[in-house]
Amino acid sequence: MLNAKTARWRKLDNAAKIFPATSGKKDTRVFRFSCDLKEEIDGDLLQRALDKTMEVYPLFRSVLRKGFFWFYLEKSGLQPIVSEESKAPCSSLYVRDKKTLLFEVTYYKNRINFEVYHAMTDGTGATQFLKELVKNYLLLSHPDELSDPGPLSEEDLTSQDKEDDSFYKYYMKTGRKREKEKSDKAYQLHGPKTEVENMMIVEGKVSASALLAKAREYGVSITVFLTAVLLCAIHREMSPRQEKKPVILMVPVNLRKYFPSRSMLNFFSWIDPGFQFETGKTTFEDVIAHVRDYFKAELCKERLADRMNALTGLEFNPVLRAAPLVVKNLGLLAGAKFTEKNTTAIYSNMGVVTMPEDFRKYIKYFHVFTSTPKTELCMCSFEDELVMSFTSRFENVNVERNFFEILKENGLKVEMIENDFPERDRHVFAGTRIFQWFTFICIAAAVIMGVVNAIALPGILWSLPGACAVLCLWIVFAIGFYKRRNLLKNAMWQLFFVMACCIGWDMGTGWKGWSVDYVLPGSIILTQLFMLIIASIQHLESKDYMIYYVMAAGTGLVPAVLYAAGAVGESWPSVICAGISVLFLTALLIFKWKELKSELSKKLHL
Structure with missing residues (x-):
């Protein structure tokens, strides 16, 4: 098998760009691919199998980093550790401000779980990884019965093939105006929601051959048949009044079937089959016929290319490319919220999972959610x-x-799979409770000051500046709490807030200039010193501290600008701050130029 070094960093593919902006506790954007074996899992053997699998797929050893214009993936030295399952399925893997791998391998009884953040790969990439992992595990657990067939991916597959951005590769600016699609407001399911960290999981299995035979009776594929079944299942929960809106599904489409690609990155699009139901008039056959015609019209290379080109083309828009990441994220989040209204539910067919013949007897089934x-x-x-x-x-x-029930009505035997998840580790970060108490104390202090002010000195509104002081203290504490995972970023946030807060207090108390004369340069110098100490104590690599050094040194030139503009009364603190900042930048340029150039290229890539 050909191999090469993986890229040190790479841009997110077109489909992946939306996931960091829209993931959160309510939707972690994580999916789980599992394999149930016919034997108990040995955690030590699974760790060895994972280590061997990472040699074939090193691109998974990446972390998500934040640039000024886009997120990007960067190669890391982090080692994936196998653990026994203890968290809720599909728990968060991407944690803001924390460098963690975007996948996790766990086990429970006879089940191997591979969970991955969707920005890393799609169903095809996840399938390849899990197959390789299961193969390596079975080789270790049955060394006398199985022989290594080699990597299950294609023999001539290189690291470049695996990391290929197929959206970019097949993007074509045709100049043809894409026909605007009609976006109907879809019927939405309603009802009590689960707790944020929980999901309802219901699984069942049928004979693949029996299901295929039933689909062929209707003259359709399994995907079309099950799409119609899901549409009808949702309709059974609708009242006649709710039939004013259609039931619309989002169905992901693997673009590798239409454009030659061996990439393990995301490479998918989607279609939106739907149906407008009428009670007493619509039959199951009507729904199947409509879905069949829709799939036939939409699942063609030209239609999929039009949608792919339209979405990929947004990346090349000069205005959108130059927009800061925070603006892009707001736009992506708003777009995701808007399109949610056009979808009732989602149906994803991951297809057929195959394994070498000798390995099949040890496997019960694969499943994904x-x-x-x-x-x-x-x-x-x-x-x-x-x-x-x-x-x-x-x-x-x-x-x-x-x-x-609809499957059973069609003569299919359905076997429900009983959920088997371990007792959950409900460990709560101790700092969360401390922050909650601190928040309560701050509110209580503001309320007490207001009450005392109203009773004792109603003519003097001294409680308002007191409450503002409490608010400033709470914000400083909140920044420290929410940015605790990255102390250098925390320092920059604290610096900007302290600067703004002090200037605001100075202006509000009859401008004396102390905020720009002393606090501004002093805070910047202390921040720079703090960053040097933290980087040394934590033994940070240059890529982890470089951009924050640049930001702190750049901010240190602000007092010099104010001094030149005559906006400061006492000049020596500003001059000292500017001098230290110039030396800071000079040292980076002389001693760390290569690393600085590399980091800026990642952070500023458009």
Whole structure:
């Protein structure tokens, strides 16, 4: 197998760019691919299998970093550690301001779980990784019975192939105006929601051959058949009044079937099959016929290329490219919220999972599901076991019940899979409780000052500046709490807030100039000193502190500008601050130029 070094950093592909902006506790953008074996899992052997798998897929040893214009993935030296399952399925993997791997391998009884953040890969990439992991594990657990067939990916697959951005590769600016798609407001499921960290998970399995035979009776594929079943399952929960809106599904499409690509990055699009139901008039056959025609019209290379080119083309818009990341994130979040209204539920077919013949007898089945803010159905098959997995944020599981009932009505034997998850580790960070108490004390202090002011000295509003002081103290504490994972970033946030707060106090108390004469340069010098100490204590690599050094040194030139403009009364603090900052920047340019250039190219890439 050909191999090469993986890139030190790379841009996010077009589909991945939305995930960091929209992921959170309600939707972690994590999906789980699992393999159930016919034997108990040995954690030590699984760790060895994972280590071997990482040699084939080193691109997964990446962390998500934040630039000024885009997020990007950077190669890291972090080692993935196998652990026994203890968290809720599809828990957060991307933690802001914390450098962590974007995947996790866990086990429970006879199940191997591979969970991955969607910005890293899609279903195809996850399937390849899990297959390689399971193969390596079975080789270790049955050394006398199995021989190594080599990597399960293609023989001539290089690291460059795996990291290929196929959206960029196949993007073509045609000049043809894309036909504007009609975006109907879809019917939305309603009901009590689960707790933020929980999802309802309902799984069932059927014979793949029996399901295929049933789909062929209707003259359609399994995907079309199950799309129609899900549409009808949702309709059974609708009242006649709710039929004014159509039921619309989002169905991801693997673009590798239409454009030659061996990339393990995201390379998918989607279509939106739907149906406008009428009670007493719509039959199951009507829904299948409509979905079949829709799939036939939409699943063609030209239509998929139009959508892909339209979305990828946004990256090349000069105005959008130059917008700061915070602006882009707000736009992506708003766009995601808007498109949610056009989707009732999601259906994703991961396809057939294959393994070398000698390994199959040790495997029961594969299954996959994902985090979702709505209701989502994922399915995959192995041998004759086709597993359908629902995840939902609703406590009500009527749609899931309806779905499997419709399959039974069509003569299919459905076997429900009993959820088997371990006792959850509910460890709560101790600082959270401290922050909650501090917040309560600050509010109590402001309220008490207001009450005392109203009773004792109603003519003098001294409680207002007191409350403002308490608010400033709370904000400083809040910044420290929420940015605790990155002390250098924390320092820059604290610096900017202290500067703004002091200037505001100075202006509000009859401008004396103390904020710009002393506090501004003094705070900058202390921040620079703090950064040097932290970088030394934590033994940070240059890429971890470089950009913060530049920001702190650049901010240190502000007092010099104010001095030149005659805006400061006492000049020596500003002059000293500017001198230290110039030396700071000079040292970076002389001793760390290569690292500085590399870091700026990553942070400033458009």
